Amino acid sequence: MAKLTRQIDDAVLVAPGAKSQLRKRATVADDIFPDREAAEDATKENARAIDALQDALWAERRHSVLVILQGIDTSGKDGTVRGVFNRCGPLGVAVTAFGRPSDEELAHDFLWRVHMAAPKRGMIGVFNRSQYEDVLVVKVRGLAPPEVVEQRYDEINAFEKHLTDNGVCVLKFMLNISKDEQRERLQARLDDPKKNWKFNASDLEDRKLWDDYQRAYEIALDRCSTEHAPWRVVPADRKWQRNAIIAAVVRKELEDMAPVYPKPDWKPSDFQIT
Amino acid sequence: MAKLTRQIDDAVLVAPGAKSQLRKRATVADDIFPDREAAEDATKENARAIDALQDALWAERRHSVLVILQGIDTSGKDGTVRGVFNRCGPLGVAVTAFGRPSDEELAHDFLWRVHMAAPKRGMIGVFNRSQYEDVLVVKVRGLAPPEVVEQRYDEINAFEKHLTDNGVCVLKFMLNISKDEQRERLQARLDDPKKNWKFNASDLEDRKLWDDYQRAYEIALDRCSTEHAPWRVVPADRKWQRNAIIAAVVRKELEDMAPVYPKPDWKPSDFQIT
Numbered sequence: 001m002a003k004l005t006r007q008i009d010d011a012v013l014v015a016p017g018a019k020s021q022l023r024k025r026a027t028v029a030d031d032i033f034p035d036r037e038a039a040e041d042a043t044k045e046n047a048r049a050i051d052a053l054q055d056a057l058w059a060e061r062r063h064s065v066l067v068i069l070q071g072i073d074t075s076g077k078d079g080t081v082r083g084v085f086n087r088c089g090p091l092g093v094a095v096t097a098f099g100r101p102s103d104e105e106l107a108h109d110f111l112w113r114v115h116m117a118a119p120k121r122g123m124i125g126v127f128n129r130s131q132y133e134d135v136l137v138v139k140v141r142g143l144a145p146p147e148v149v150e151q152r153y154d155e156i157n158a159f160e161k162h163l164t165d166n167g168v169c170v171l172k173f174m175l176n177i178s179k180d181e182q183r184e185r186l187q188a189r190l191d192d193p194k195k196n197w198k199f200n201a202s203d204l205e206d207r208k209l210w211d212d213y214q215r216a217y218e219i220a221l222d223r224c225s226t227e228h229a230p231w232r233v234v235p236a237d238r239k240w241q242r243n244a245i246i247a248a249v250v251r252k253e254l255e256d257m258a259p260v261y262p263k264p265d266w267k268p269s270d271f272q273i274t
Numbered sequence: 275m276a277k278l279t280r281q282i283d284d285a286v287l288v289a290p291g292a293k294s295q296l297r298k299r300a301t302v303a304d305d306i307f308p309d310r311e312a313a314e315d316a317t318k319e320n321a322r323a324i325d326a327l328q329d330a331l332w333a334e335r336r337h338s339v340l341v342i343l344q345g346i347d348t349s350g351k352d353g354t355v356r357g358v359f360n361r362c363g364p365l366g367v368a369v370t371a372f373g374r375p376s377d378e379e380l381a382h383d384f385l386w387r388v389h390m391a392a393p394k395r396g397m398i399g400v401f402n403r404s405q406y407e408d409v410l411v412v413k414v415r416g417l418a419p420p421e422v423v424e425q426r427y428d429e430i431n432a433f434e435k436h437l438t439d440n441g442v443c444v445l446k447f448m449l450n451i452s453k454d455e456q457r458e459r460l461q462a463r464l465d466d467p468k469k470n471w472k473f474n475a476s477d478l479e480d481r482k483l484w485d486d487y488q489r490a491y492e493i494a495l496d497r498c499s500t501e502h503a504p505w506r507v508v509p510a511d512r513k514w515q516r517n518a519i520i521a522a523v524v525r526k527e528l529e530d531m532a533p534v535y536p537k538p539d540w541k542p543s544d545f546q547i548t
Binding site: 059078081082085086087088089090091093094095126183186187190191193194196197198199201204207261262263264266268271273274 | 333352355356359360361362363364365367368369400457460461464465467468470471472473475478481535536537538540542545547548
């Protein structure tokens with residue numbers, strides 16, 4: 001387990017201060033998880049462990065975990081929630097999806113809506129997209145002036161430092177799929193009637209901007225992989241490898257947090273239930 | 275299936291306009307689910323079906339489901355979430371627990387915080403406690419004048435009518451346990467170190483008011499079991515019977531809603547993914 005998580009982090013962690021070199025990073029992880037069945041078994045076991053650890057996290061009520069999932073369309077953000085966090089269920093995990101901001105949200109600074117959704121002590125919060133959209137789509141589409149985008153990297157780092165200083169363990173995963181894999185997944189949304197509703201013609205517009213998005217991701221990874229909240233780039237062409245990697249990392253981080261059930265300040269014999 | 279859900283509703287539904295006769299209602303359901311293994315299998319199958327139906331509910335984005343769980347301490351509200359809704363996972367189910375109101379919440383009318391937590395279209399919302407606390411603990415403990423509590427029944431009915439008129443299917447379950455069963459569950463919280471953190475001395479104060487709470491529940495059931503949002507009193511001494519009953523009802527109600535995947539207004543051949 002310790003060896004495996006070290007192997008995973010060697011492969012996926014973006015070392016703080018180093019260049020992320022996104023374009024050189026793998027979208028498959030055959031060296032870490034060569035066997036599908038074994039990977040799926042590991043994911044199940046780790047998901048069960050995450051569930052048990054979250055129970056103690058909740059009982060202790062001192063810390064929380066924030067899992068940030070970023071990735072281009074079809075990269076598997078929802079699938080990761082299902083694959084890794086379904087076992088914890090809705091009592092322990094709160095998912096927030098950040099879409100196009102509402103008028104109310106735009107009337108505040110870009111971190112306002114994100115802060116409001118921060119997980120309470122004891123919970124695992126999962127963000128499907130996040131504050132990083134404000135340096136990704138906003139940058140690529142020119143939705144804010146360059147100098148505004150420029151200052152956001154530092155603002156995000158300061159915000160995440162604040163969260164970690166206050167007991168939130170921030171885990172950031174970029175789901176890295178290849179352009180070919182995205183084509184297949186978009187095509188499946190066209191072809192499979194049950195997936196039709198997920199298809200959005202604007203996804204094709206974004207696909208045309210593939211290189212711009214990759215560049216924007218690379219800058220975000222370079223500037224915002226910090227000691228307190230490092231980025232991990234997860235090979236995500238194979239869903240079962242993606243889930244296995246993320247489940248292993250989340251479990252390891254929770255084990256390091258080592259939540260404990262609080263000791264009562266009473267003895268059972270203090271009470272007589274009539 | 276249809277026969278079973280009819281049998282369940284015969285046993286658990288509080289007919290609108292009729293007296294709920296809470297004290298005569300069963301806390302076990304051996305006639306409906308005599309066999310534990312079969313009940314657990316049924317729950318699993320129904321939970322899977324609920325998951326699939328919620329996927330269509332989300333795709334359709336027209337309706338939502340609000341499951342209200344009420345019951346005295348230890349009656350199994352959290353356990354129901356785990357037992358019935360864990361399979362849907364945090365993407366499809368949003369749980370809101372209503373505790374002692376905050377200053378901010380008390381500065382508004384009692385339905386304000388409840389309305390804010392209403393499930394969006396496509397979601398299943400689960401309330402652990404609800405607006406009914408304002409006619410239960412508030413009544414028993416005298417936290418509001420009697421005439422204020424008195425008008426709340428009609429206000430709750432109007433509010434729930436508003437929700438159902440706007441596409442929310444409101445399902446209300448009172449988890450009915452016996453006083454003996456509560457003693458055992460409280461004792462387990464004293465005896466089991468992993469459950470110690472759940473024990474709260476104030477639960478014993480509420481237990482002393484058992485009859486007052488039963489009376490307050492009875493009035494709420496009598497006054498607020500409506501055609502648009504009927505109450506169901508679920509025998510809850512046996513957790514596996516409780517889960518089996520609720521899973522069957524929720525599945526049936528979702529099937530009646532019959533969510534469908536929206537038909538696209540395009541043909542796959544309209545798009546060429548390059």
